Amino acid sequence: MRHSARIQVGPVQFRIGSDWRQPIAALETLYAGYPRDDARPADATVRLFAARPWRRWLRPSVHIGGDFVVPDALPLPLSMGLLAAEMGMNLQVALGWRRHLLLHASAVARDGRAVIMSGESGSGKSTLAALLGEGDWRLMGDEFTLVEPASGDALAFPRAVSLKNEAIAEMAARVDAARLGPLLAGTPKGDIRHLIPRADAIAAMHVPARPALILFPRFGGEAAIEPMGEGEAFVRLTEASTNYIALGEAGFAALTRLVRETPAFGITYPDSAAGMALVERLWAEAAR
Amino acid sequence: MSAIDTLVGLLAGRIDAASLAPRDWDGVISVARAEAMLATLAHHLREADLPPPVAALFADQRAAAQVAKDQALWEAEMARRALAPEGIEFVLLKGTAYAAGGLPCSAGRQIGDLDILVLAHDIRRAENELLEAGWEWVKSDPYDDFYYREHMHELPPLIHKARDRMIDVHHTILPKTHRVTPDALALVGDAVTTASGFAILNREDMACHCAAHMLADGDLQGGLRNLWDFHFLTRDFAAADTGFWGRLDARADLHGLRGAVHRAARLARDLYGAELPSGWDRQDARDVWYRRRLLARDDWGRPTNFMLQQAFYIRSHWMRMPPTMLAKHLWTKWRKR
Incomplete structure (x- = not known):
């Protein structure tokens, strides 16, 4: 071409x-x-x-x-x-892609351990990951998280973050303009602007992280945390995976291991600050 | 050299994988994907000296193909459980048959729908049993449904509501209106049984069907893969049985497929380096068009040579139905656009 x-x-x-x-x-x-x-x-x-x-x-x-x-x-x-x-x-x-179990989820990592956030478009999983990635977390990705079947580790896919609508202004207020792409106004998905991840996140893109938390964020409503059973987390993640069926038994083994070894929570939050606070709180509890 | 020529050369063994520059693999991988042959190539080059990223990608493809094969054989088992209790016998066709028969061409071969062949007088019962066992009609319009039932060699496709897999139930291997009418009774009657208990076509019929599917019933889309099937099937059958080519000739005559089978053999020789016996090793000036059609893809995996593709598309319809019917069919289809 x-x-x-x-x-x-x-x-x-x-x-x-x-x-x-x-x-x-x-x-x-x-x-x-x-x-x-x-x-x-x-x-x-x-x-x-x-x-x-x-x-x-x-x-x-x-x-x-x-x-x-x-x-x-x-x-x-x-x-x-x-x-x-x-x-x-x-x-x-x-x-x-067939090498890893592919989850439609964002992820951030700290101390070699990952928080995986899965949710529908509009759940705020990308914005939360991008915001956390500007603090003391490593942004692993806003769209896909890869799970290595043999080790159970999460692998990063830190493409340029696709910020949408309100999230654009929220991020633009915090980051250097040089890290933002052009504004794409009025796309079929609303306004879009890309955010280049921090240099340290890009440099660490091949470094795996151990899953520590699985979160299912939901934007809107009072701040709340709801523990989620293995079964529900499993079913939700099969729906969030584009290659779970194609991987067959390896996909099943990887996903059952993930939900058995990793605590899962549904979180509801009214704004980004509250969402980030919930993630930090659950992280502190999980780290204990 | 173009990527598609390189792909064919690698499969034929004319090109050594180690001689490719790393970036040559870009195009080879794209065209192999477009021809649904990436896992086939991955199997073929299992022992080859490859750049590490290609070796890793090929390992992924082999593992994925194994899962896909197990899933395809499971679908065959599901069909057996639906049909066997009613005494409806069926013969597996194409990819699933190659897998069930443990044939070498099934290594990495992509398997799409489950294709089965039943006797024409069993087809209504087969349809009912499958509907009761959870398959349902893919939503289609009444003209398509009528067209399938009246003129085609298979039922309109059914899809399983829980497993989301398609089944094509055939009663013969070419459309009823096709200029050629294979002997469907002989196909089913002379089928053989695999170790796993599934019926598959016998060797000669399998080669005949492969050639018919590629050259008599379509516009040669996916032709490289079908030709690879034909090449591997005939090569192994001939190695196991010195009388194979002679019997294939006789069987092709019975089904009216001599022209298609001979052309498939010549194309397998020209592209994949197949060795043919004397009666088969001929030249035909028209083969050049087939070769061009089979290789019509650029290094980005895009189809090329639009006019030639159209010509083969028209040819496929011309063989499938008489002219007045073709005109009526195209008119109906055009009005529905």
């Missing part, structure tokens, strides 16, 4: 090809601080392309393709090319 980039996030090496320069340039800025190994063959290929040649210039619209595609996925305008790239990369991992 005309333009391309190679990006390494956690254990995955991506090759991203594009008919346009802009999405590649935007990716290269966001991922400039990530470790690079250009000789390494790609695990996954993403293609951003125009459905018809003239659509490269005339009302350019970006179709998302790659090794794995979602049939009938709608294209995005070129101004949202970065979002298209992000969606394409997520798709390859969600549908193609």
Whole structure:
């Protein structure tokens, strides 16, 4: 393809090809601080392309393709090319990755132990992880957490954090503007702006962490903590995994071990400060 | 050299994996994925000298393919439990059959739906038993449903509501309206039983079906994989039985598939380096179009040569139905767009 980039996030090496320069340039800025190994063959290929040649210039619209595609996925305008790239990369991992149990969850770590946060979009799991990652936690990822079947360890996937709507202003007030990508206004997912994780989080992206807590955050309502049984945590995490079924017995073993060895809680919180306080409180109890 | 040529060269053993530059693997992995052959390649290069990231990716693929194979065989077992108590015999086809028969081509082979063949007079009972056992219709429109039942060689696809797996119940191996009518009774009657107790087609019929599926019933999408199946099947069968090619000739004649089977053999020779006996080792000027169609993919895994693809698409319909019916079918489909 005309333009391309190679990006390494956690254990995955991506090759991203594009008919346009802009999405590649935007990716290269966001991922400039990530470790690079250009000789390494790609695990996954993403293609951003125009459905018809003239659509490269005339009302350019970006179709998302790659090794794995979602049939009938709608294209995005070129101004949202970065979002298209992000969606394409997520798709390859969600549908193609088999080395680890893949959880749709954010995670942060401290002292080699991880807090895994799983929830629907809108639960605030990304924002919580991003905020904690600005304090004395290592951000492991805002979208995927990988569980190594053999060891039970959590592995990081610290892609650029996808901040949405209110979270954008909340983070912009705290971090250096150089760590924020361009504002993508009015996307199908609302306003989006990417946050580059802290350099220490990126440098530690290959360092595994032992799961210490599994949280199921829910934004809105009074602050509350609800202990969750192994069975419920198990079922919720099977739903949060895109490759649990494909991994067969190895996936089952990894997930049962995770919920047996790791305490799980549902948390409800009215605002970010309260959410972070709940995480710290549960962490202090778990560490005891 | 293009990535698809490299893939075929690696499979054929013409190219040494150690001779590739690390970045050459980008394209090879993408085209292999697009052709649903990545795990096949991973098995084929199990002993090869590979860059560590490729070796790790290939190990993932082999492990995942093993899980997928176990799941596919479990689906076959589920079908047996639904149909056997009613005395409905069925023959496994394609990927699941290769796995059940323990055939070498099943190593890493992607298995999609469960394909089974029953006698035509059993098909309504088979449908009822499967519906009672938890399979249900994939939502489809009445024209498609009518079309399948009236003209096709299989029921409209069924999906299991709990396991989310599809089953295709065939009563023969080519559409009823196809110019060629294989002998379905002979296919079922001469089936053989595997050690696990499943019926699969006998060697010659399996090769005939593979060729028919690739060359007589489709537009050659996924053709490289089907050709690989054909190559491995015939190679191993011929190694175990010196009379295999002769018997295959006779069987292909019975089913009206001589042209397809011979073409498949020549393409397997041209692409994968198959060794053919004298009566088969010929040249046909038209094969070049098939080779081009099979290799129509760029280094990013994208299909290329749009006109050639269209030509093969039209050809597949032309063989499947008489012209007036084709016109009617295309008209109906077009109006539904």
